[in-house]
Amino acid sequence: MNAEELFRNIQKKKSYLCIGLDTDFSRIPKFLLEKEYPIFEFNKYIIDATEDLVVAYKPNLAFYESMGAAGFMSLEMTINYLRRHYPDIFIIADAKRGDIGNTSRLYANAYFKTLNCDAITISPYMGFDSVGPFLESKGKWAIILALTSNEGSNDFQQQKNKENLPLYKAVIKKALTWGHVNNMMFVIGATKAQEMQEIRKIIPEHFFLVPGVGSQGGKLEEVAEYGMNDRCGLLVNASRSIIYADGTNKFEKAAREQATVLQKEMELTLRSRNLI
Amino acid sequence: MNAEELFRNIQKKKSYLCIGLDTDFSRIPKFLLEKEYPIFEFNKYIIDATEDLVVAYKPNLAFYESMGAAGFMSLEMTINYLRRHYPDIFIIADAKRGDIGNTSRLYANAYFKTLNCDAITISPYMGFDSVGPFLESKGKWAIILALTSNEGSNDFQQQKNKENLPLYKAVIKKALTWGHVNNMMFVIGATKAQEMQEIRKIIPEHFFLVPGVGSQGGKLEEVAEYGMNDRCGLLVNASRSIIYADGTNKFEKAAREQATVLQKEMELTLRSRNLI
Numbered sequence: 001m002n003a004e005e006l007f008r009n010i011q012k013k014k015s016y017l018c019i020g021l022d023t024d025f026s027r028i029p030k031f032l033l034e035k036e037y038p039i040f041e042f043n044k045y046i047i048d049a050t051e052d053l054v055v056a057y058k059p060n061l062a063f064y065e066s067m068g069a070a071g072f073m074s075l076e077m078t079i080n081y082l083r084r085h086y087p088d089i090f091i092i093a094d095a096k097r098g099d100i101g102n103t104s105r106l107y108a109n110a111y112f113k114t115l116n117c118d119a120i121t122i123s124p125y126m127g128f129d130s131v132g133p134f135l136e137s138k139g140k141w142a143i144i145l146a147l148t149s150n151e152g153s154n155d156f157q158q159q160k161n162k163e164n165l166p167l168y169k170a171v172i173k174k175a176l177t178w179g180h181v182n183n184m185m186f187v188i189g190a191t192k193a194q195e196m197q198e199i200r201k202i203i204p205e206h207f208f209l210v211p212g213v214g215s216q217g218g219k220l221e222e223v224a225e226y227g228m229n230d231r232c233g234l235l236v237n238a239s240r241s242i243i244y245a246d247g248t249n250k251f252e253k254a255a256r257e258q259a260t261v262l263q264k265e266m267e268l269t270l271r272s273r274n275l276i
Numbered sequence: 277m278n279a280e281e282l283f284r285n286i287q288k289k290k291s292y293l294c295i296g297l298d299t300d301f302s303r304i305p306k307f308l309l310e311k312e313y314p315i316f317e318f319n320k321y322i323i324d325a326t327e328d329l330v331v332a333y334k335p336n337l338a339f340y341e342s343m344g345a346a347g348f349m350s351l352e353m354t355i356n357y358l359r360r361h362y363p364d365i366f367i368i369a370d371a372k373r374g375d376i377g378n379t380s381r382l383y384a385n386a387y388f389k390t391l392n393c394d395a396i397t398i399s400p401y402m403g404f405d406s407v408g409p410f411l412e413s414k415g416k417w418a419i420i421l422a423l424t425s426n427e428g429s430n431d432f433q434q435q436k437n438k439e440n441l442p443l444y445k446a447v448i449k450k451a452l453t454w455g456h457v458n459n460m461m462f463v464i465g466a467t468k469a470q471e472m473q474e475i476r477k478i479i480p481e482h483f484f485l486v487p488g489v490g491s492q493g494g495k496l497e498e499v500a501e502y503g504m505n506d507r508c509g510l511l512v513n514a515s516r517s518i519i520y521a522d523g524t525n526k527f528e529k530a531a532r533e534q535a536t537v538l539q540k541e542m543e544l545t546l547r548s549r550n551l552i
Binding site: 062 | 298300336338339341342343344345348349352372373374375376377379380382383385386390391399400401402403404405406407421424425426427428429430431432433435436437438440443446447450492
């Protein structure tokens with residue numbers, strides 16, 4: 001999928017919502033635990049209840065890896081289910097990978113070919129040869145960590161270099177020499193809405209993947225104000241506030257309600273900007 | 277395992293060698309492809325042929341993830357095999373993970389509990405809350421990327437801040453406020469032997485995990501000269517130069533030969549430093 005197709009999906013769905021499938025075995029309703037693949041079953045309910053409200057799903061790999069091979073199987077099943085039933089959905093492997101070139105190439109193979117995701121999140125610490133292999137598959141995306149939503153983002157990302165440039169801006173500027181608007185996005189936390197305005201000056205056209213709305217305290221309104229561009233340019237992720245909105249066997253209805261609140265707000269914003 | 281126990285294993289084995297299990301389906305001998313889990317079978321041959329020469333094995337997660345759930349199963353089987361037959365071996369999950377706190381906690385669970393590894397490599401880009409959860413399990417280790425062996429390490433790791441400190445040194449100094457010599461090591465590439473002397477001034481006592489010897493061009497002699505301390509303080513990894521030394525059905529003998537060359541050189545160095 002390229003940036004134009006993603007924008008068209010946003011217009012069609014009137015939404016730039018991404019739901020994080022941070023599916024935690026200890027938090028899913030009890031009646032699902034009897035199934036052979038409870039994590040996949042939970043995801044299936046969430047997906048069927050919300051797919052018309054979202055443009056993307058973002059399985060967080062940690063939740064699957066923590067279950068071992070069975071977790072990995074649930075991930076594969078979830079992605080296959082999405083591909084079969086909702087082929088227009090953008091699938092992001094939230095993996096935060098990055099390694100020397102020959103290893104990054106294998107990760108790219110794992111997430112773009114074996115698992116058939118559209119995008120993968122990447123940690124830039126190891127530099128160009130750790131990112132490059134994720135930029136070589138047409139229609140696939142590297143989503144590079146720039147300024148994350150967590151408190152620890154102050155430790156290194158905000159550290160200024162000799163030219164008074166914080167590391168996250170140095171990462172963005174360097175990454176612009178590696179990829180383009182159709183194969184590269186950046187992670188900018190929703191808790192950093194103030195910095196978004198600054199970042200838009202450096203990358204007016206790129207998509208941002210914005211985590212941190214909901215449980216982490218980021219505000220959708222601010223994200224739209226400071227981050228939106230003339231092709232939307234935003235994928236805003238919410239995870240726990242949607243998928244764990246209710247712990248009973250009505251969880252998928254509660255998830256739909258929470259997703260609807262965000263989608264409606266997004267629709268209003270898109271209208272007010274004349275993007276739909 | 278704590279640092280003292282690791283040092284005692286180094287003395288017993290007369291080796292600080294770690295073999296990287298970067299097991300690539302396309303590079304393993306043909307006769308193994310008939311087995312149900314060829315990657316596990318390959319690892320088993322390599323392990324049985326080399327375990328008396330090494331103190332650690334380091335499966336590189338990318339190689340297993342690229343095979344999907346079957347690859348993850350091979351990883352579990354490899355670790356279970358090591359735990360059952362060679363309980364003193366130090367097992368490093370080369371995963372380069374790092375995410376917001378609640379997610380890093382799950383990764384710690386995946387690698388320390390589900391998979392029962394001793395250590396995991398961590399990318400520090402997201403700061404303290406992304407590393408902290410890996411420092412909370414007694415006897416388990418976070419191995420933090422500092423100065424890696426690849427060319428891209430120049431992009432950000434060497435970038436100097438306003439105090440003229442390169443990022444990798446800022447990472448090391450900050451990390452010292454999070455953990456100690458019994459739960460934290462640092463990745464310092466073998467291709468950066470010159471910088472090791474400098475780094476030893478900041479962290480005289482911590483273990484270094486040193487990749488990049490062999491195929492990547494790092495020299496064992498220089499690593500020992502600049503990186504060794506009075507408890508050895510080094511785990512030197514070689515992967516491809518050992519496990520793919522020969523592509524025939526004598527691959528494990530060739531692997532043993534290559535590992536022996538390194539072990540013998542390590543033994544001489546340890547003797548010359550009066551560490552054995």
